[in-house]
Structures are given as structure tokens and as C-alpha cells.
Amino acid sequence: MTKGKQLKKRVLIVDDEEDILILLKKVISRSCNCEVVLATSGLQALEIAESWQPDVLLADIKMPDLDGLELLKRITSLDSTITTIIMTGYGTIEMAVQALKDGAYDFHQKPFDNDKITGSIRRALERTHLLRENRQLQQQLGKPLFKTGFVGQSKPIIHTLELLSRLATSYATVLIRGESGTGKEVAARAIHSMSKRADRKMITVNCPALPEHILESELFGFVKGAFTGAETDKDGLFLEADGSTILLDEIADIPVSVQTKLLRVLQEKEIQPLGQTKTIKVDVRVLASTNQNLEEKMARGEFREDLFYRLNVMPVILPTLAEINEDIPLLAHHFLKEFTLEYEREELEFTPEAMQFLTQKSWKGNVRQLRNTIHRATLLCRDQFITPEDLMASTRFDHHSQTEPVTDCAFLRGDYKEAKEKTVQRFTTAYLTQALKKSGGNVSSAARQSGIDRQAFQRLMRRYQIISEDFRK
Amino acid sequence: MAEILILDDVFDAVVLLKKILSRQGHTVHTFTEEEDAIKYGYKHHIDLAILDIKLKKMSGIDVLAELKRLQPEMKAIILTGYPTVETARDALSFGANEYCVKPIDKKELEAKVEKVLQL
Numbered sequence: 001m002t003k004g005k006q007l008k009k010r011v012l013i014v015d016d017e018e019d020i021l022i023l024l025k026k027v028i029s030r031s032c033n034c035e036v037v038l039a040t041s042g043l044q045a046l047e048i049a050e051s052w053q054p055d056v057l058l059a060d061i062k063m064p065d066l067d068g069l070e071l072l073k074r075i076t077s078l079d080s081t082i083t084t085i086i087m088t089g090y091g092t093i094e095m096a097v098q099a100l101k102d103g104a105y106d107f108h109q110k111p112f113d114n115d116k117i118t119g120s121i122r123r124a125l126e127r128t129h130l131l132r133e134n135r136q137l138q139q140q141l142g143k144p145l146f147k148t149g150f151v152g153q154s155k156p157i158i159h160t161l162e163l164l165s166r167l168a169t170s171y172a173t174v175l176i177r178g179e180s181g182t183g184k185e186v187a188a189r190a191i192h193s194m195s196k197r198a199d200r201k202m203i204t205v206n207c208p209a210l211p212e213h214i215l216e217s218e219l220f221g222f223v224k225g226a227f228t229g230a231e232t233d234k235d236g237l238f239l240e241a242d243g244s245t246i247l248l249d250e251i252a253d254i255p256v257s258v259q260t261k262l263l264r265v266l267q268e269k270e271i272q273p274l275g276q277t278k279t280i281k282v283d284v285r286v287l288a289s290t291n292q293n294l295e296e297k298m299a300r301g302e303f304r305e306d307l308f309y310r311l312n313v314m315p316v317i318l319p320t321l322a323e324i325n326e327d328i329p330l331l332a333h334h335f336l337k338e339f340t341l342e343y344e345r346e347e348l349e350f351t352p353e354a355m356q357f358l359t360q361k362s363w364k365g366n367v368r369q370l371r372n373t374i375h376r377a378t379l380l381c382r383d384q385f386i387t388p389e390d391l392m393a394s395t396r397f398d399h400h401s402q403t404e405p406v407t408d409c410a411f412l413r414g415d416y417k418e419a420k421e422k423t424v425q426r427f428t429t430a431y432l433t434q435a436l437k438k439s440g441g442n443v444s445s446a447a448r449q450s451g452i453d454r455q456a457f458q459r460l461m462r463r464y465q466i467i468s469e470d471f472r473k
Numbered sequence: 474m475a476e477i478l479i480l481d482d483v484f485d486a487v488v489l490l491k492k493i494l495s496r497q498g499h500t501v502h503t504f505t506e507e508e509d510a511i512k513y514g515y516k517h518h519i520d521l522a523i524l525d526i527k528l529k530k531m532s533g534i535d536v537l538a539e540l541k542r543l544q545p546e547m548k549a550i551i552l553t554g555y556p557t558v559e560t561a562r563d564a565l566s567f568g569a570n571e572y573c574v575k576p577i578d579k580k581e582l583e584a585k586v587e588k589v590l591q592l
Contacts, residue, residue: 093556097572100565107558383545 009034009125012054014045014071015087016063020110024058024117031118034125042066046074054082055128056121061088061095069099076103081131083124087112130352137333148190150183151334152327156319160187167314168194173266175251175311176289178318181368184289185249187318191287192245200244203237208253216258217274226275238271238282245285251311252292252303259304266310286311321363321370328359328370335371336386339378348378350386357388380470393470429464432457433471441471474498475520475590480510480536481552482528490523493579494586507531514540519547521590526553526560534563541568548589552577 011034013024021038029036037052039045042063049057057075061068072084086099089110096107105127106120150161167174168191176184185204192202210218217226221236238246248254254262265271266286270279288311297303321328332350340348350358363369377390431450439446447457461468477499481487487503494501502517504510507528513519522540524533537549551564554575561572570589573581 091558093558093561093572093574096558097561097565100562106562109558382542389542 009056009129010052010054011036011056011058011121011125012039012045012048012052013037013058014039014042014063014068015060016040017060020060027114028058028118028121031114032121032125034121042068042071045071046078049075049078049082053079056124057082057084058117058121059084059086061086061099062090069102072099072102072104081128081135083128083131085117085120085124087117127352130355133329134333134350134352134355137329148194149186150190151331152324153330154319154324154327156323157327160316160318161190163316164190165194167191167316169196170314171285172314173286173288173311174314174316176287176316176318178289178291178316179320179366180291181363181366182318182320183367184291184318185247187316188245188247188249188287188289192247192285195245195285197244197285202245202247203241204247204249205237206249208250212255212258215254216261219258220261220271220273222274223276226273230275233273236271236273238265238284239273239280241284242282243284245287248286248288250290250292251288252290252294252297256302256304259307263304263307263310266307321366325359329355331367331370332358332374335374336378339375343378345378347384348381348386349384351388353388354386354391357391425464428460429466432460432464432466436466436468436471439471441468443468474500476518477501477586478504478510478513478519478522478540479524480504480507480522480528480533481525483525486525490582493582497583497586499586505529507533507536510536511539514543519544521548521550521586523550523552523586526551526564527555534560534567537564537569538567548592550585550589 009032011028011032013021013028013036015021015024018040021040025036025038028034034055037048037054039048042059043065045057045059046066048054057071059068059071063071066074068086068088072086075082075084083105084103085106085108086096086104087108087110088095091107091109099107105124108117108120148161148164150157152158164187174188174191176187178184178187188204189202192198205215205219207215217230217234217236219236219238221234221239222230223233224230248262261272265282265284268279269283270281272279294303294308294312298305298308332355336348336350340346358370358373365372373391377386377393380393381387381390432446435446435450436443439449443458443461444454447454450457452460460466474497477494479487479490479494479501480503481490482505484505487505491501491503502513504513507530510522514522519540522537524537526533528536533551533553537551540547541549545568549569550571550573551560551569552573552575553560556572556574564572570592571585573585577585
């Protein structure tokens with residue numbers, strides 16, 4: 001958000017009794033750290049509100065020219081982010097109900113407790129702040145700011161974007177590093193799309209997804225008869241990426257034998273398909289990404305040092321979501337917009353409390369986890385407003401459905417027993433989740449389909465904290 | 474005619490309300506236990522819930538929040554013998570359409586129910 005000098009919050013108080021005004025001004029300006037302006041009639045208050053734009057209006061009901069309830073209506077139509085609190089000396093419950101129905105935020109009866117009224121003013125100021133921030137973010141989203149795929153205005157993001165755009169113009173090999181979910185592939189796409197090669201398709205290879213031999217033949221291609229089953233020639237992905245960019249995703253996981261061949265491509269800019277003696281010149285920009293510690297891998301002899309230095313010509317380190325915490329509201333609105341469009345639920349909005357929840361939660365899975373949480377909340381939320389409960393219900397899935405596959409390498413390290421337990425937990429939660437999804441949350445049917453006793457199925461659900469309600473449509 | 478759920482911990486109150494509203498042609502489901510009312514809400518469509526605030530274990534406003542979560546379209550009237558500004562504010566912010574004070578007379582109740590159902 002705009003940093004700069006924070007303006008003092010503004011409270012407008014209107015009452016026809018001057019003694020009360022003076023008393024309230026003293027109490028509120030002292031304990032709420034805000035500017036207070038007073039008005040002695042409804043019309044005067046309306047006039048001040050138009051020019052001074054207060055955050056909160058505290059209004060008495062009984063006033064000679066324009067009563068508090070009418071003033072509330074006019075103020076709301078003037079600026080719906082102004083939060084109004086009504087006070088009265090002759091309050092009835094019916095009157096309070098009417099004021100609240102008309103959009104008042106709170107209702108106080110005179111004589112009132114100073115702490116109660118200042119507490120109420122503070123909450124009202126916070127509400128207005130969140131509403132205005134929300135409105136501002138919505139407006140920013142309307143502008144075509146985000147061609148790179150990155151959303152954010154924090155220093156680390158702006159710095160990253162500058163770096164990416166500078167790298168885009170060069171032909172250098174780029175190593176993109178960052179924790180899982182920070183957007184390494186997005187960064188690679190940004191580099192490609194800002195480069196002169198943008199009109200050609202970028203080729204992405206998910207290295208750990210392919211077994212050693214297949215990875216080699218996929219990358220470099222083969223000729224007929226190179227090995228059993230090689231019935232025709234096949235171009236490799238490097239040849240396919242000729243004139244364009246190739247992204248080697250999760251480069252840390254490629255076997256040493258392939259690393260050697262890769263080094264050759266980077267040094268000589270040529271490939272040698274399996275079973276062929278001639279080499280082929282290629283013009284490919286190589287981008288590589290990893291979330292692992294390559295220095296450690298080098299020390300253990302699992303990653304070639306010379307390849308590391310070839311790749312690490314231009315390193316880009318992506319910030320974690322904790323480092324760009326101030327961008328969470330912007331990101332959240334961006335993802336919400338994306339999913340509400342996809343599911344045709346344009347009416348969905350975050351409540352201020354939901355936004356607070358998002359900014360305060362710790363996101364180990366970074367932007368991807370935030371995106372997934374909002375995705376699920378969009379699907380789970382039945383109302384017009386996404387509440388912290390909807391978000392909590394959807395983060396509950398997080399320890400169930402991790403983004404990495406069960407065979408993820410980072411996961412298979414450490415103590416055997418512990419690793420096994422974790423794998424089993426991950427498997428079981430994924431299995432149960434899938435079964436319950438299929439049955440629409442019907443436990444008996446899910447158990448039957450899985451060939452397990454219903455009680456046993458329920459026991460597993462309890463152990464892994466899976467709730468059938470989460471899957472009911 | 475509407476499907477109406479009534480929840481009040483006083484059995485006589487529930488019976489009386491049911492009598493009035495059934496005569497209007499509505500189908501009325503009565504409960505004195507909050508859990509039973511919520512369980513009912515899990516499986517059946519409700520057009521209008523009429524809830525007392527002071528219940529045995531939970532507050533009627535919590536029940537309102539849960540039912541609204543299950544059925545956002547549902548209308549609601551809160552009925553209470555102990556009206557306060559705080560509960561009125563909470564009830565309305567959780568989606569109640571009316572907040573009425575007990576005792577409520579037959580005519581007023583019928584009018585409120587019709588008004589809320591037409592919203």
C-alpha cells in the first residue's frame with residue numbers, strides 16, 4: 001500500500017447538546033488518536049461530511065433539522081465506507097433495530113460508558129480502514145498492471161520484477177531459486193514473455209517427473225535403433241526449443257549422467273541425440289529452477305560444480321510470502337477475482353475479518369498455498385461473503401493435500417520411521433479425501449467403495465482430522 | 474406456504490407459536506433442543522427460522538449463525554424476552570431479518586412472519 005505519511009483518522013460527532021459534544025471530543029480524541037470535528041445539527045454534519053470525508057460518524061438521533069436515522073441514510077449514500085454509530089437518550093430496542101437495519105454499525109444509549117463508546121469508535125475506524133483498503137485494491141486490480149504474472153507492490157517484488165525484466169533482454173542462463181510455492185515457474189515465464197523469444201513457445205521440463213533414461217532421451221532425442229524400442233527418430237525437447245527458451249524445473253533432481261550432457265549444451269550450444277555421432281547446433285536459452293540447496297548437493301557430490309557455476313551466472317532468488325506480507329491483500333483479491341470469474345461467482349467478497357485472517361496467518365506453502373486456500377474458499381463459501389471460517393475450513397485441507405507428490409525427494413530424508421509415518425499419513429489423507437470427494441461426503445459409501453469397514457474408515461478420518469461435512473455439496 | 478423452524482427452550486412457547494403459524498397454512502417444525510434444530514437444518518430446507526436467544530446450552534444467535542451457514546437464503550426472526558442492544562446488533566449482523574421482543578401478540582407475529590417471508 002501507499003506508505004507515505006499516515007493521515008490521522010477522522011471522527012465527526014453530531015449532537016444538538018453542546019456539553020455532550022465537548023465531553024465526547026475530549027474522550028474520543030484522547031483515547032482513539034484521531035481528529036475530531038463537531039457539528040450541532042444534522043444538516044451541518046452532512047455539509048462537513050461532504051468536504052471533510054470523515055472515517056466515522058457518531059450521531060445523536062434526536063436533532064431539530066435532520067434526525068440521526070435520516071442522516072445515516074444520506075451519509076451512506078454519499079460514501080458507503082463511512083461507518084456510522086448512533087447514540088440516543090431516549091432509546092428503545094425498536095429504534096436500535098431500525099438503526100442497525102438501516103446500516104448503523106453500533107447503537108449506544110445515553111448516558112454511556114466512556115470505554116464502551118471509545119471501543120466502538122476504534123472498531124468502526126478499523127472497519128472503515130478495511131473497507132477503503134478493499135475498495136482501493138479492487139480499483140488497482142482493474143488496471144492492467146500484471147503482465148508478468150507477479151502481483152505485488154512490496155519492495156522485494158518490485159526488485160524481483162526489475163531483475164527479471166533486465167534478465168529478459170539478455171541471453172544468459174538464469175537459475176531461479178526460491179521456496180516451494182514462491183512462483184519459480186511464473187518467474188521463468190515472465191523472463192520468456194519479456195524476451196525477444198516471446199513469440200515462440202517456452203518448453204518446460206519437470207526433471208524429477210522423468211526417470212533417468214527417459215529424461216535423457218526426452219531432452220536430447222534419439223535416432224532409430226538407438227535402443228530397443230526406438231523404432232523411429234525422435235527430436236528431443238532441446239531441438240523443439242530451438243530459437244526459444246527451455247525451463248528445467250527442479251534441476252537439483254537430475255542424475256549426474258544427464259548433468260554432464262547438459263553441461264555440454266550450455267558450453268557448446270549443441271546436442272547429441274542418443275545413438276547419433278553427429279552433434280546438432282541449437283540456439284536455446286536455458287532457465288533452471290530449484291527449491292533445494294545446490295551448494296549442499298555439490299558438497300555431497302550429487303551436483304556437478306561446473307554445471308552449478310554455468311547455471312548460476314544470473315541467480316534470481318524469489319521472496320517468500322512472509323517477506324512480501326504486505327502484498328497479501330493484493331494477492332488475495334487477485335486470486336479471488338480469478339476464481340470468482342472461473343466459477344461465475346462474481347458477487348463473492350472477503351469480510352474485513354477474513355482479510356485480517358489472511359494477513360496474519362503464516363504461509364509455509366507461500367503464494368501457492370494462499371492461492372489454493374482462496375480457491376477452496378471460493379468453492380466452499382455458500383454466502384456472498386468469505387469469512388475466516390471458510391478460509392479456516394479450506395486451510396484444514398493443507399496438511400492433507402500437500403502440493404508435492406508422495407515420492408518427493410525432500411520428503412524421503414531423515415529418520416526412517418518418521419519419514420514412513422509421514423508418507424503413510426500423506427497417503428491416507430489423500431486417499432480418504434479422494435474417496436470422500438467421490439461419495440460427496442457420504443462416509444458409508446466411501447468406506448464401501450474403499451473396501452474398508454465403516455467404523456475403520458471413521459477411525460482413520462478421526463485420526464487424520466478429516467471431516468465428512470467438508471465434502472458435502 | 475413456508476417451511477418454518479421454531480426453536481425455544483420453553484415447550485409451551487413452541488406449541489403456541491406452532492398453533493398460530495400452522496393456522497396460517499405454514500408447515501411448522503418445532504424444537505426445544507438447539508442440537509436437534511441444527512441437525513434438522515443439515516438435511517431439510519427451511520424458509521424461516523424463529524429463534525429464542527436464551528436456550529439451554531447455546532445462544533440462539535449461535536444457532537442462527539450455524540443455520541445461516543448451512544442455508545444462506547434462509548430468513549430469520551429472533552424472539553427474546555431479554556432484549557439488549559448488543560444482542561440486537563449481533564442478531565442483525567448474523568443475518569436475522571427481525572428482532573422482536575416477547576411477549577409478542579398474535580397479530581404482530583403473523584404480520585412479521587408475512588413481511589419477512591416476502592423479502
